[in-house]
Amino acid sequence: MSDAFWIIGTGFLVAASCGLLGVFLLLKKVTMIGDAISHSVLPGIVIAVMLSGSLSSIWVFIGAGLAGFVAVLIIDLLKNKFKLQNDASLGLTFTVMFALGVVLISSYVGDVHIDQECVLYGEITFLPLSESVVWNGKELGPKTFFNLLGNFVLVGIMLIFFFKEFKVSSFDPGFSALSGIGPHRYHLLLLGLVSLTTVASFEAVGSILVVSFLVGPPLAAYQISRNLSQMLVFTLGFGLLASIFGYFFALKLNSSISASMALFSGIIFALIYLIKGLFLSNWNPFMKRDVVESGFFEP
Amino acid sequence: MSPTLLIVSSGILIMSLTSSLAGTFVFLRKESLLGDVLSHAVFPGVCISFLIAGEKDNFVILIGATITGIIAISLIQYLGNKPKVKQDAALAFVLSTFFALGIVILAYMQNLGISGQSGLETFLFGSAASILLEDFWFFIPAFILVLTLFGLFYKELKLVSFDRKFGIISGISSRTTDMVIGIMALLAIVTGIQAMGVVLMASLMIIPPAIGRTMSVTLKKMIIIAMLTASLGSIAGTYFSSTMTGAPTGPWIVLFLGCIAIIAFIFSPTRGLISRRISALRQETKIRSEHILKSMYKGQEDGKMPEFKGSKDSRGLNSLRTKGLVERVEGRFRLTESGREEGRRLVRLHRLWELYLTKKMGIQADHVHEDADSVEHIISGDVEELLLEVLDHPQKDPHDQEIPYGK
Structure with missing residues (x-):
């Protein structure tokens, strides 16, 4: 299969996993925590690469998972024991951990290609040249793609399985606690899935551009959806659009593919927001007419 | 350079x-x-x-x-x-x-x-x-x-x-x-x-x-x-x-x-972990020793001596001894003259606050003890004056116990 297929497919898998989780982060107004997590896992990834000698081994997931866990512990420690305010605890923890990761990278000399640039925008361009998954002597495709596919399936299964719980705990934590669905537990599960997705996406898009996929497609979908299921479907659609447009834009301009996909995630939101705001302020194709006319929204 | x-x-x-x-x-x-x-x-x-x-x-x-x-x-x-x-x-x-x-x-x-x-x-x-x-x-x-x-x-x-x-x-x-x-x-x-x-x-x-x-x-x-x-x-x-x-x-x-x-x-x-721990410990010892004083004073009132055990109690007693509020006579702890006065003050504040809660705030008499137990440590002299004025120098608390004044 062609290079374009693998690259766009990989881009879509990043956008899809991030987008599905991003919807819940957006509804809970904690998208910036996603940003903090994606920065904090860096030292874990680097140490695992140094020890295992490979960027796609299971150790990278374990190392990054540990780093994410340590970050959550430090944030908690700063807030509760050292009485530092919330935003500063977050900002302090992730910048220091990210700095540690960069310092480790800059002092690392080894065979694996991991440098400061790959932290910034990943290696999606070189995907067709990277390590392949071989099954029964046949080359299936790039390993990163299949890692991301596995991650996407996991995220999908978790969301389908716990859809009700995620929904209730995002919209109304108080009611959720009363109904016996511990909102804290599902918050942690959500953050756990976010850090897993961040690590799976690291090789493709690096650790900073991930935020674009967490916020862009869900925010665009939020503008035109009238319920959660619609929002999730639109998010997937916008993620696909962003990876296709991003890919061809980058080819045309001869620029970074991952950054261009990230840029288009944002542009899609901007376009939808502008179109809706400028021309169709009362337009919503998915709002049922009878609901509006029945006066359901009147006080 | x-x-x-x-x-x-x-x-x-x-x-x-x-x-x-x-x-x-x-x-x-x-x-x-x-x-x-x-x-x-x-x-x-x-x-x-x-x-x-x-x-x-x-x-x-x-x-x-x-x-x-x-x-x-x-x-x-x-x-x-x-x-x-x-x-x-x-x-x-x-x-x-x-x-x-x-x-x-x-x-x-x-x-x-x-x-x-x-x-x-x-x-x-x-x-x-x-x-x-x-x-x-x-x-x-x-x-x-x-x-x-x-x-x-x-x-x-x-x-x-x-x-x-x-x-x-x-x-x-x-x-x-x-x-x-x-x-x-x-x-x-x-x-x-x-x-x-x-x-x-x-x-x-x-x-x-x-x-x-x-x-x-x-x-x-x-x-x-x-x-x-x-x-x-x-x-x-x-x-x-x-x-x-x-x-x-x-x-x-x-x-x-x-x-x-x-x-x-x-x-x-000022706000470091260690200094906050120390001041929290100091506050805890102060509250514990004031409770000890109070119970010893009440023990003198009704003739039953309270028992003390545990490290927190002994830390409280030590702090009271160094302040000269408690003395040790023949292996038993006893209030000194100033200790008795301080105990009387604390019991008075406790009972005044209980009375204030029942009379002025409309709270049931069996609900006021815990609140008074924590507030008695922070009532200053000015507030005590105010309480006395508002309650018109009362003699009995809501549980019908004497409010002790002076000597």
């Missing part, structure tokens, strides 16, 4: 002073992440001005960075108030989209081969060595502007930082102060990005104010400490990274600041 070293270190010094001063107010507004977003958002400006100027002209770059920064601030303020976006999503959107745009332009230039040796990449993680003498034409005016804004708006900034609602009621325009803080933050970021890099610039505006906050209880002291630690950390980080080849400056400065922060959080004499 060589001239280059002098230029670099004075540049670092100005950068640290500017960003810690601006950062203090961003920190006090509890919007530290705004600094993070802005520092990512100036990056496309850096790249576009490079594209236009065709070479690495630091001055043009700083102007370009300022322009995209202003666009980013306006966009955050506009989107942040929209019901279908809100602050958090607006921050994440502006951060990631602007940064992605910057990387697209950077990669475009790299593939054209026009950024080659220019070192535009150093803007990502910072390189103090790239500070040139010409940059001071931007650094010094920026620093003076930040200082001037600080001087002109000191009162307003202080009030709004500590009590926003009260500030607005007092007639201070929150829009103006928001803008002043935004401009200060932007100037600081643009000054700092060369040495710190866009990715980690924000930490220079978060960590020093956090250290200042933990070391002091007044705004003035907080600012001075933040400025001192910022200069110390960034100069140490710069020199350390310059001794190693290929080491970016930004991350090393952040690591040094992080270490200073941890030390301050633990050992700070």
Whole structure:
């Protein structure tokens, strides 16, 4: 299969996993925590690469998972024991951990290609040249793609399985606690899935551009959806659009593919927001007419 | 000291002073992440001005960075108030989209081969060595502007930082102060990005104010400490990274600041972990020993001696003995004359408070004991006078027990 297929497919898998989780982060107004997590896992990834000698081994997931866990512990420690305010605890923890990761990278000399640039925008361009998954002597495709596919399936299964719980705990934590669905537990599960997705996406898009996929497609979908299921479907659609447009834009301009996909995630939101705001302020194709006319929204 | 070293270190010094001063107010507004977003958002400006100027002209770059920064601030303020976006999503959107745009332009230039040796990449993680003498034409005016804004708006900034609602009621325009803080933050970021890099610039505006906050209880002291630690950390980080080849400056400065922060959080004499533990322990011992005094006094009233056990009780008794309120006679503890007086005072306060709660607050008599148990320790002489006046010098408490006065 062609290079374009693998690259766009990989881009879509990043956008899809991030987008599905991003919807819940957006509804809970904690998208910036996603940003903090994606920065904090860096030292874990680097140490695992140094020890295992490979960027796609299971150790990278374990190392990054540990780093994410340590970050959550430090944030908690700063807030509760050292009485530092919330935003500063977050900002302090992730910048220091990210700095540690960069310092480790800059002092690392080894065979694996991991440098400061790959932290910034990943290696999606070189995907067709990277390590392949071989099954029964046949080359299936790039390993990163299949890692991301596995991650996407996991995220999908978790969301389908716990859809009700995620929904209730995002919209109304108080009611959720009363109904016996511990909102804290599902918050942690959500953050756990976010850090897993961040690590799976690291090789493709690096650790900073991930935020674009967490916020862009869900925010665009939020503008035109009238319920959660619609929002999730639109998010997937916008993620696909962003990876296709991003890919061809980058080819045309001869620029970074991952950054261009990230840029288009944002542009899609901007376009939808502008179109809706400028021309169709009362337009919503998915709002049922009878609901509006029945006066359901009147006080 | 060589001239280059002098230029670099004075540049670092100005950068640290500017960003810690601006950062203090961003920190006090509890919007530290705004600094993070802005520092990512100036990056496309850096790249576009490079594209236009065709070479690495630091001055043009700083102007370009300022322009995209202003666009980013306006966009955050506009989107942040929209019901279908809100602050958090607006921050994440502006951060990631602007940064992605910057990387697209950077990669475009790299593939054209026009950024080659220019070192535009150093803007990502910072390189103090790239500070040139010409940059001071931007650094010094920026620093003076930040200082001037600080001087002109000191009162307003202080009030709004500590009590926003009260500030607005007092007639201070929150829009103006928001803008002043935004401009200060932007100037600081643009000054700092060369040495710190866009990715980690924000930490220079978060960590020093956090250290200042933990070391002091007044705004003035907080600012001075933040400025001192910022200069110390960034100069140490710069020199350390310059001794190693290929080491970016930004991350090393952040690591040094992080270490200073941890030390301050633990050992700070005002709000550090240890000093807060000690004062909590002192308070606990005081409350425990006052309870002991009270129970011994009541034991004298009805003839039953209370029993003491456990380390907390013995710590309380020790503290009472050193104060001369309790003495040990033939292996048994006994109140001294002043101890009896103090015990009487505590029992009186306890019963007065119980009576106040039942009579004036309408609370049931069987609900007031716990509350009185915690309040009795903090009732001062003035409050006691007031209570006596309000209750008209009562004789009995709600449980029909004598309220003890004088001798």
